[in-house]
Amino acid sequence: MSDCCPPPVATDVAPILEARGLEVRAQGRALIREVNFSVRPGQVFGLIGPSGAGKSTLLRALNRLADLIPGLRVSGDVRLHGQSIYAPGTDVNALREKVGMLFQQPVVFPTSIAENVLFGAKRLRRLSRGERAELVEFALTESALWDEVKDRLKHPATALSVGQQQRLCLARTLAVKSEVILMDEPTSALDPKSTQAIEELIRRLKERHTIVIVTHNVSQARRVTDWIACVCVRDGVGEIVESACCDAVLDNPQCREVIEYLSHA
Numbered sequence: 001m002s003d004c005c006p007p008p009v010a011t012d013v014a015p016i017l018e019a020r021g022l023e024v025r026a027q028g029r030a031l032i033r034e035v036n037f038s039v040r041p042g043q044v045f046g047l048i049g050p051s052g053a054g055k056s057t058l059l060r061a062l063n064r065l066a067d068l069i070p071g072l073r074v075s076g077d078v079r080l081h082g083q084s085i086y087a088p089g090t091d092v093n094a095l096r097e098k099v100g101m102l103f104q105q106p107v108v109f110p111t112s113i114a115e116n117v118l119f120g121a122k123r124l125r126r127l128s129r130g131e132r133a134e135l136v137e138f139a140l141t142e143s144a145l146w147d148e149v150k151d152r153l154k155h156p157a158t159a160l161s162v163g164q165q166q167r168l169c170l171a172r173t174l175a176v177k178s179e180v181i182l183m184d185e186p187t188s189a190l191d192p193k194s195t196q197a198i199e200e201l202i203r204r205l206k207e208r209h210t211i212v213i214v215t216h217n218v219s220q221a222r223r224v225t226d227w228i229a230c231v232c233v234r235d236g237v238g239e240i241v242e243s244a245c246c247d248a249v250l251d252n253p254q255c256r257e258v259i260e261y262l263s264h265a
């Protein structure tokens with residue numbers, strides 16, 4: 001692995017999220033193997049690499065969404081604040097609130113804008129009417145959507161544009177105070193203006209949240225990530241072949257596979 005520039009945050013800060021010897025198998029075949037990394041608080045950690053290399057599979061192992069996919073088996077470990085998320089007795093629903101996720105296509109429920117924001121928060125604890133209103137305003141303001149929707153909070157969320165829906169999904173994770181937000185190509189379905197809005201949010205939110213983002217957009221990786229891991233297929237299995245600060249990987253890649261990937265990206 002390249003180590004030609006210092007990490008963007010001090011290495012004496014304890015990692016918030018770590019993968020250790022992580023492997024995901026399907027029907028006896030390894031899809032990703034020997035994945036090791038540490039993400040420190042406030043970092044934006046980018047996952048890049050060719051299609052089918054295993055980036056989404058890796059992301060889904062970081063909050064146990066992979067458990068919901070029939071046939072996938074995860075081994076090795078993922079630790080949040082040093083605690084294994086695969087330890088027996090882990091409250092998986094609480095874990096998925098702490099480690100939230102945005103997908104390529106926004107997942108919006110067929111209910112109102114406000115109810116979409118409150119979806120996870122209401123499952124965590126009882127909220128008074130005042131607390132609900134406060135939380136909706138807080139989360140929508142944080143996700144830069146408040147001004148656009150404050151007069152129609154009871155309207156169906158499905159009527160929003162796709163870009164607004166993606167910010168609504170972000171508001172939902174912010175309403176449950178997710179510490180880590182996993183993003184799987186969050187702007188691939190968005191127009192340039194909505195993409196810019198999400199990128200601005202990533203830069204702002206990283207002060208209080210840790211973000212792991214899969215992107216195929218190298219310019220986007222340069223704009224928003226601090227640290228990058230490149231996932232490529234070796235001997236038929238996805239692995240992290242190079243990991244370093246963003247500029248080092250993008251400007252001076254060391255591995256043949258990364259050079260090849262970036263030449264076509």
Ligand SMILES: Nc1ncnc2c1ncn2[C@@H]1O[C@H](COP(=O)(O)OP(=O)(O)OP(=O)(O)O)[C@@H](O)[C@H]1O
Pocket residue numbers: 026027031049050051052053054055056057058069070071072
């Ligand atoms: N449930 C599954 N069962 C079997 N194989 C799977 C399963 N999910 C993913 N795969 C395979 O695992 C490999 C990695 O897929 P994954 O979607 O993680 O790649 P990716 O790097 O995210 O691709 P892309 O950039 O195109 O989204 C692919 O070969 C895919 O077909």
